[in-house]
Amino acid sequence: MRSVPPAFPAAAGAGVQEPALDPVVRHLYVHVPFCPSICPYCDFHVLTRRAGQVEAYLAQLEHEAAELASRYEVELDTVYLGGGTPSFLRDAELGALVDSVRRHLGWGRAENTLEVNPGTVSPARAALWRDLGFDRASVGVQSLNDATLKFLGRQHNAAGAREAVGTLIGAGLRVSGDLITAVPGQPLDADIHGLVELGVDHISAYTLTIEPGTEFARRGVTVHEDDERAGFERTEELLTAHGFARYEISNYARPGQESRHNLAYWQGRTYLGLGPGAAGHYPVAQGGAELTSRRTNPHLHGWLTGARGEAEPVGPEDYVTDALFMGLRLRRGVDLTDLSRRSGLNVPERYAGAIAANVQRGLLELDGSQLRATPQGWWLLNRVVTEFLEG
Template sequence: MSLSAPPLPSAPVPDTTVRHLYVHVPFCPSICPYCDFHVLTRKSGQVEAYLERLETEAAWLASQYTVDLDTVYLGGGTPSFLRDAEITALVGSIRRHLGWGRQENTLEINPGTVSPARAALWKSLGFDRASVGVQSLDDATLKFLGRQHDAAGAREAVTTLIDAGLRVSGDLITAVPGQPLDSDIHGLVGLGVDHISAYTLTIEPGTEFARRGVTVQEDDERAGFERTEELLTAHGFARYEISNYARPGQQSRHNLAYWNNRTYLGLGPGAAGQYPALPGSKGLGVQGSEEGLAVPLTTRRTNPHLHTWLTGEQGEVEAINAEDYVTDALFMGLRLRTGVDLDDLSRRSGLDVRGRYAGAIAANVGRGWLELDGSWLRATPAGWWVLNRVVTDFLEA
């Protein structure tokens, strides 16, 4: 293991053109008991006001930043819950002001909103990928999770979307009490999806499950974590991120931008974005920094929730300096099977990453939680299980 690094550039070389866009659609037909995202059921006039404000915000982003999109992702909430005219208007606003993704455009979809006609509309609007909230193919598990669709509806929705020519990713929740995980995985693969996101049921404070006292046992969490990889690997899927599996070439290009700590726009209430903050961007330029602190590399913006966002408030703004940028990149990048290219991270941040964090790297390699292969630092399977502790070592370095 060598911790030496090549010479650093004279200045950091971060992203200055934004190539990824996330759009948050907060409306849902119902609120699941495990959900802690910014979501709400629609009320009269809210969607109309949302679409009007969204157009204004899209125009503002276009005026502030250099944008050349590779990917667009509509998440929620339930974007597919929007009526046909509403989602057509939303896509029109994006295209007018920000363009459209050249590589991948994803729509999050609830199975209960799918029909052949709607799938054809989504495809005609420019979506080529569907992320479907299947969660399980067992009716008892779906009922426990508070889902409004049943297993038959989920199967029909996935088949309809594939028939419409969309790449389909299926979401799966694991470690649910009584869940027949093996049949869930076999069934989802058998439907023909090319990507599966498998998330452990997590009980977040403030959710209905937390109020009910629902718990997840660590043994169940670990068993689901390991069994999911075993079965999906046998079916020809590769685990490329802690919770994500894909057939060859079918990884989520949009989500890879997050995990590789690239800049992206956040559009809509509750949306977060990471924006350029150095000269050369079209944006707000260098943010003021406190005396003794380095000029920030990026700016993180988090929009307020719907009612405040509709008034025009822009929410929280945080300047990200080089050290924060590096630890963020490590926290996200170590989730990937490929890991983090430390030489590239040094180039982007202007920090000598291997030298600055030599102790943390060596300690975690020694524990068997990280491995260093040339310039690539990656987590081992054991390290994935304790990733928060690994990253804490870098934060404390």
């Protein structure tokens, strides 16, 4: 499931003036690395549970939550439990995790999401998750075709996915369904129609990507660019017809049902990363060229010993290219006036060449101070942002 924030691009930078950024952290990502099995396409930090590991994880999570609370001013709007499979935790384990977060960091006032594997859902568990304070479930449906699910190495079948989504909606949770596209032999139209008919209000549609080191890479599985592009375009066509709006490259929602937590990533907000492999983007003292810092925790074994990733200072130019890399994923794009205020750089002036070149190519459009990617620009976004990095 696509839960861990993507890696940031790197750039060199120098400061111009002190920006006015919110010093309060309002978003928390918690990484739960445990899964019942490892999917052949997965390259996240995940592992199957062993005796004593979850207990050690929960004890260290308590320690890290207290540490974060002592270092940052925290007023949470959103909490997101990703993985891994957070719903794979036993009821008492998940309750202990939530209790640690609440005692040290509080709880989200606007949205609290639990990533869910369909095979872990029951009416009693869905009610418990709601009682613990989760109001949104992100469900790893991936497909509603049994042959496709078998190819993807999923343990649930289509009937189980349908039942799980219905149970979660019946428990009063907002439900987002994950869908993987460009899978060989996948009946994409049927998958999309079926997911919509289940009543979800949000769909995350990701192209199957073969990452180095995964089981699919070892098997030599390939995804053809023509299939990627066809799935990319057909998904938008069908979901738009069903009343969903594409508000980010891979995410669609009914009006008002966008993921508030993920919007924080794409809008360049600061957030805490809690747990092994979790990434965080942190506020720092507003002096010199340092705007924020980012850090990714080590994997479980190192994290359990108290190791933390090295903090990487983010200067103004880093901050701008990060914001463009993430913000141009959004349909509404990036407000360059606001980005200039936050970064301390005159963004339209500093990146005038890259902006003009990509507008001329039809990859970006500039409407006043609002810079947006066109549909073709979305498809070539990495190439677009590289020009800003090199500018």
